[in-house]
Amino acid sequence: xxSVHEKSKIMTxxxxxxxxxxxxxxxxxxxxxxxxxxxxxxxxxxxxxxxEMDAKFIEVESEHSAMASIMASELTGVxxxxxxxxxxxxxMHEMLHWVAGLRLPALMSVVNRAIGPPWNIWxxxxxxxxxxxxxxxxxYCESNQEALDSIIFxxxxxxxxxxxxxxxxxxxxxxxxxTSEPVTLRDEEISADYLGDLKLExxxxxxxxxxxxxxxAPEGPFMEMKKDMRDSMYGARDVIxxxxxxxxxTFNATLPGLVENFMMEDADYALITMGAMxxxxxxxxxxxxxxxxxxxxxxxxxxxxxxxxxxxxAVRDLKGVGIVERSVSFGQMGAxxxxxxxxxxxxxxxxAKDYVVGIGGRDIxxxxxxxxxxxxxxxxxxxxxxxxxxx
Amino acid sequence: MPTSIPRQELMEPGHTxxxxxxxxxxxxxxxxxxxxxxxxxIPASCWAVIPGNYPTTVLDVPLIYTPFAATGASISxxxxxxxxxxxxxxxxxxxxxxxxxADIGLQSLSAAMERGxxxxxxxxxxxxxxxxxxxxxxxxxxxxxxxxxxxGKDRDYKREKKKVVAxxxxxxxxxxxxxxxIAFPEDLVKKITVAKSIFGPKFIQILxxxxxxxxxxxxxxxxxxxxxxxxxxxxxxxxREGKFSLFKPSKVVPVSDYxxxxxxxxxxxxxxxxxxxxxxxxxxxxxxxxxxx
Amino acid sequence: xxxxxxxxxxxxxxxxxxxxxxxxxxxxxxxxRCGICxxxxxxxxxxxxxxxxxxxxxxRFAKLEAPVINYDHCKGCGICATECPFDAIxxxxxxxxx
Numbered sequence: 001x002x003s004v005h006e007k008s009k010i011m012t013x014x015x016x017x018x019x020x021x022x023x024x025x026x027x028x029x030x031x032x033x034x035x036x037x038x039x040x041x042x043x044x045x046x047x048x049x050x051x052e053m054d055a056k057f058i059e060v061e062s063e064h065s066a067m068a069s070i071m072a073s074e075l076t077g078v079x080x081x082x083x084x085x086x087x088x089x090x091x092m093h094e095m096l097h098w099v100a101g102l103r104l105p106a107l108m109s110v111v112n113r114a115i116g117p118p119w120n121i122w123x124x125x126x127x128x129x130x131x132x133x134x135x136x137x138x139x140y141c142e143s144n145q146e147a148l149d150s151i152i153f154x155x156x157x158x159x160x161x162x163x164x165x166x167x168x169x170x171x172x173x174x175x176x177x178x179t180s181e182p183v184t185l186r187d188e189e190i191s192a193d194y195l196g197d198l199k200l201e202x203x204x205x206x207x208x209x210x211x212x213x214x215x216x217a218p219e220g221p222f223m224e225m226k227k228d229m230r231d232s233m234y235g236a237r238d239v240i241x242x243x244x245x246x247x248x249x250t251f252n253a254t255l256p257g258l259v260e261n262f263m264m265e266d267a268d269y270a271l272i273t274m275g276a277m278x279x280x281x282x283x284x285x286x287x288x289x290x291x292x293x294x295x296x297x298x299x300x301x302x303x304x305x306x307x308x309x310x311x312x313x314a315v316r317d318l319k320g321v322g323i324v325e326r327s328v329s330f331g332q333m334g335a336x337x338x339x340x341x342x343x344x345x346x347x348x349x350x351x352a353k354d355y356v357v358g359i360g361g362r363d364i365x366x367x368x369x370x371x372x373x374x375x376x377x378x379x380x381x382x383x384x385x386x387x388x389x390x391x
Numbered sequence: 392m393p394t395s396i397p398r399q400e401l402m403e404p405g406h407t408x409x410x411x412x413x414x415x416x417x418x419x420x421x422x423x424x425x426x427x428x429x430x431x432x433i434p435a436s437c438w439a440v441i442p443g444n445y446p447t448t449v450l451d452v453p454l455i456y457t458p459f460a461a462t463g464a465s466i467s468x469x470x471x472x473x474x475x476x477x478x479x480x481x482x483x484x485x486x487x488x489x490x491x492x493a494d495i496g497l498q499s500l501s502a503a504m505e506r507g508x509x510x511x512x513x514x515x516x517x518x519x520x521x522x523x524x525x526x527x528x529x530x531x532x533x534x535x536x537x538x539x540x541x542x543g544k545d546r547d548y549k550r551e552k553k554k555v556v557a558x559x560x561x562x563x564x565x566x567x568x569x570x571x572x573i574a575f576p577e578d579l580v581k582k583i584t585v586a587k588s589i590f591g592p593k594f595i596q597i598l599x600x601x602x603x604x605x606x607x608x609x610x611x612x613x614x615x616x617x618x619x620x621x622x623x624x625x626x627x628x629x630x631r632e633g634k635f636s637l638f639k640p641s642k643v644v645p646v647s648d649y650x651x652x653x654x655x656x657x658x659x660x661x662x663x664x665x666x667x668x669x670x671x672x673x674x675x676x677x678x679x680x681x682x683x684x
Numbered sequence: 685x686x687x688x689x690x691x692x693x694x695x696x697x698x699x700x701x702x703x704x705x706x707x708x709x710x711x712x713x714x715x716x717r718c719g720i721c722x723x724x725x726x727x728x729x730x731x732x733x734x735x736x737x738x739x740x741x742x743x744r745f746a747k748l749e750a751p752v753i754n755y756d757h758c759k760g761c762g763i764c765a766t767e768c769p770f771d772a773i774x775x776x777x778x779x780x781x782x
C-alpha cells in the first residue's frame with residue numbers, strides 16, 4: 001500500500017534506477033548505451049540538463065571506458081555511477097576487477113540481458129552471473145521499487161569503511177526495465193542525510209602523493225590484499241543486516257536484507273529464485289497453498305556476498321528444494337546451484353534440484369513453476385531445463 | 392643558479408628504469424613543466440613498472456595505474472571528478488607508451504580528445520612494446536627489428552610504415568598537438584607551458600629512445616634522440632588551434648647517420664636505407680607544404 | 685580500514701648503485717657548471733650543490749652551483765659523460781665485486 005504522505009509515481013525500472021542515482025547525489029555519471037539500459041542513461045541526461053540533478057555526465061565511447069572513467073572519478077573521491085547490460089558488462093569485465101581491487105565503492109545498475117551469440121536482448125541473468133568472481137557485491141531486484149532503493153542502499157553498504165567494495169544492482173530486461181509500476185520516490189533530503197558525502201580515506205591528494213594499483217611482488221602483500229577483499233565481502237553480511245533495519249526505518253521501506261523467506265514457516269518444498277521471476281513464483285506459491293500444498297519460496301536479494309547461513313536455515317527442514325536459475329554456466333551444474341550446494345555440503349543433506357529457466361528471455365509461467373514443484377516430488381536431484389524443446 | 396628548464400624535481404631517484412632510459416627523461420621533463428598540482432594516469436607500459444614494487448612510489452604527484460586500454464577514459468574520469476569538486480586548476484595527464492596509445496588505447500584516446508576534456512595526453516614513444524620485450528607496435532618505424540618482426544632468413548623486419556599518432560590527432564582537430572624529443576627539453580617544456588594556456592585536450596608525442604630495444608649504448612640516448620630530429624625522420628612540429636608549424640633543424644644529417652647508430656637497423660642494406668631516406672624526404676616535403684597552407 | 689593497493693613510500697630509499705659497471709667521475713677543474721649533466725640524468729642522480737670546496741676552472745665558476753653525482757642512485761648509463769661539452773666527465777670502471 002502506498003502511503004498517502006509519500007510521493008509515488010508510475011515509472012519503469014530504468015527510470016527508477018535513474019531516480020536512485022539522483023537521490024544518491026552521484027557527482028559523475030559515465031555510460032555507454034545498450035538496450036535495455038538506454039533509458040537509465042537518457043533519463044539521467046535529461047535530469048542533469050533540466051537542473052534536477054547536479055552531476056557531470058561523460059558520454060563515453062565504450063563500456064570499458066565507462067567503467068575506467070568511473071574508476072578514476074571515484075579515486076578523486078566523488079560518488080560515481082554507471083549502468084550497462086549483457087555485452088557491455090562482458091566488455092568491461094577487466095575494469096570490474098580493477099575497480100574492486102582498488103577498493104572503490106562504485107555502483108552500477110545492470111539490466112540483465114542474454115549473452116550472444118546469437119543476438120538476444122531479452123531477460124537472462126548470465127551477464128552478471130558471469131561476474132561473480134570480480135569482487136563486486138550483487139543485488140537482484142524483484143520490483144522497480146527495489147531498483148530504486150537498492151541504489152541508495154547499495155552506496156551505503158559499499159562505502160562502509162570496512163567494506164569498500166563496489167556493488168551492482170540488477171533489473172531483468174524489459175520485465176522490470178521497461179515495465180511500469182508505482183514507485184515511491186524517497187525524500188531527497190532524507191536520502192542525502194542517510195548517505196552523507198563519500199569520504200574515501202585514500203583518494204587522490206597532491207599533498208600526499210601516492211601510487212594507486214602499483215606492482216606488488218609475490219612476497220609483497222598481493223595475496224593479503226585479495227584476502228582482505230574476501231574478508232570485507234564476508235563481513236559485509238553483518239553490515240547489510242544492520243543497515244537493512246536502518247534503511248527500512250528511515251524510509252518506511254521493505255528491503256528484505258540478504259534473503260526473503262516467503263511462506264516458508266511450515267513448507268515441505270521450496271524454490272529458490274532471484275529477480276523479477278520471483279513475483280510469478282510467489283503467485284504460484286499462493287495458488288498452491290490455497291490447494292493445500294505446503295510450499296514456499298526463498299528469494300535471494302543479495303547474491304554476493306552469498307547468504308549461505310540464511311539459505312541453510314531456510315532449507316534445513318525441507319523435503320526438497322529447487323534452485324531456479326536464469327543463467328547458463330557450461331561444464332557443471334548452474335552457478336546458483338553450486339553456491340547453494342556449497343552452503344549445505346557437509347552440514348545438512350536436503351535433496352536439491354537445478355532448474356534452468358528463462359534463458360534468452362523465454363517466459364517463465366505459472367505452469368512452469370507448478371511443474372517445478374511437482375518435479376521436486378518425483379525426482380529431486382539433477383538438472384532440468386524448463387519449457388524447452390520443440391522449436 | 393638559473394637552469395634552462397624548471398629546477399624543481401617531481402620525480403625521485405631509485406626507480407627501476409633501464410640505465411639511459413629515454414622514457415624516464417620524458418617523465419622528468421613533463422613533470423617539471425606541469426608542476427606539483429598534477430595527477431598522472433599510467434596504463435600497462437614500462438612506466439607501470441618503473442616505479443618499482445609496492446609500497447614504493449616514485450613520483451611526487453599522485454600516480455593512477457590503469458589497465459592497458461584505459462588511459463583516455465581514466466583521464467576523462469579524473470578530470471570530471473576533480474571538476475565536480477571545484478579543483479579545475481589541477482593538471483590531469485595521461486602518460487602512456489606507444490603500445491597503449493597507437494594500438495590498444497587508440498579508441499579511448501580518440502574519444503577523450505573528441506569529448507574535449509581539459510586534459511593532457513602524453514605519448515612517450517619508444518617505438519615498440521618495450522615493457523613486454525620489444526614487440527612491434529604500429530608506431531615501430533619501417534625497417535626496425537623487433538621480436539615479432541625479427542629479421543631471420545626471410546628478412547621479416549617491420550615492413551609497415553610508422554603510424555604517427557600525432558598526425559591522427561591533428562586530423563581529428565585536437566586543439567593542441569605537438570611532437571617533441573627528449574634531446575630538446577627546453578622545447579618540450581615550452582610546448583607544455585603553451586599548451587597549459589589552452590583549455591581543452593592536448594596531445595604531445597615524445598620520442599623516447601630505448602637502449603635495449605633500439606640496441607645502442609645507453610650513453611647515447613640523448614644523441615640518438617637528437618639525430619632523429621636532425622635527420623628529419625622524427626620531425627618536431629606544433630599544431631596550435633588550427634595553425635601548423637614545423638621546426639627546421641639548422642643542422643641536417645642523412646638518415647643513415649641515425650640508423651647506423653642503432654642495432655635494430657643493422658641488417659638494412661644500402662638500397663633499404665635509400666628507401667628510408669626517400670620516405671623521410673617525402674614526408675618532410677608534405678609537412679612543409681602543410682605549413683605553407 | 686581495508687588493505688588497498690596504495691603505495692606511499694618514497695623510492696629514494698631504494699639504492700640502484702649496484703646496477704652500474706662504471707661510474708661517472710667529474711673533473712671539477714674542467715667543469716663550468718653549465719648544468720647539462722644535471723639536465724639529462726634519467727635517474728635524478730645529479731644534484732646541483734652550492735660548494736666553494738670543489739675545484740673549478742677559475743674563481744668565477746667556483747661561485748656557481750656544481751653538479752654532484754649521487755652514487756647511491758647512479759646506474760652508470762654514461763649520458764652525462766657523453767653530453768658534457770667540456771669533456772669534464774669520465775666513465776671509470778668499477779672494481780669487481782669479490
